[in-house]
Amino acid sequence: MKKLSLLLLLALTLLLAACGGGKDQRPHSETVAEDKVVDLACGALSRKDCLARLCADPAACPVLIALAEPAVFDFIATYAACPDCNTPDFAPEDGIGKCVEYQTSDAPSGWEVTLWVSEACTFRYGSPTESRVVVRINPQTLEIKKISPSVEIIADPLYCQNKADCVSLSGSGVPFTGCSNSFYGPLNWSGYYAGTECTCQKHQCVAAAPKK
Numbered sequence: 001m002k003k004l005s006l007l008l009l010l011a012l013t014l015l016l017a018a019c020g021g022g023k024d025q026r027p028h029s030e031t032v033a034e035d036k037v038v039d040l041a042c043g044a045l046s047r048k049d050c051l052a053r054l055c056a057d058p059a060a061c062p063v064l065i066a067l068a069e070p071a072v073f074d075f076i077a078t079y080a081a082c083p084d085c086n087t088p089d090f091a092p093e094d095g096i097g098k099c100v101e102y103q104t105s106d107a108p109s110g111w112e113v114t115l116w117v118s119e120a121c122t123f124r125y126g127s128p129t130e131s132r133v134v135v136r137i138n139p140q141t142l143e144i145k146k147i148s149p150s151v152e153i154i155a156d157p158l159y160c161q162n163k164a165d166c167v168s169l170s171g172s173g174v175p176f177t178g179c180s181n182s183f184y185g186p187l188n189w190s191g192y193y194a195g196t197e198c199t200c201q202k203h204q205c206v207a208a209a210p211k212k
Contacts (some may be wrong), residue, residue: 097168102114133149174191
């Protein structure tokens, strides 16, 4: 009986090792097609000219790897267009579309790509540069190690883990108009603040019930 228990324990250990054990792993997700990523990063420029300006090696290009994450791609595609902005497109090495800037760095922990909504966008009160996405990449495997904030927050303006994640949308004489997480708060046209009108329920920022 003891021998059988040891065999079961060994089998369970091998199974956990094969599945990654208890390691903190980023949830797997399908990546965005390469053509779509390049189109977003390059805009109207030809693919050849753009890639030559973006990276020495397009197959190991940090900004293209970061944009291949679906949540990051959708967020950047939405705000890079900036249809109300009367500004020229960024050069591909400086930004994406009219309204997203980025920078890459070779940190000790690996590559790091930071993307943010530019002040060139027509936001009246909040500072859009506060809404920053940071993507850390393993330069050996070219895999994304971590995304900040989480992909859930980037993908859903209402996503939250707790009440502190939520902000009230209002400002400059505009009445309370709803709730969002703090990542999207600075992108609200009228402003935002950390008020008591919003709370987190079932991972969604919602209006709090009025106090009796």
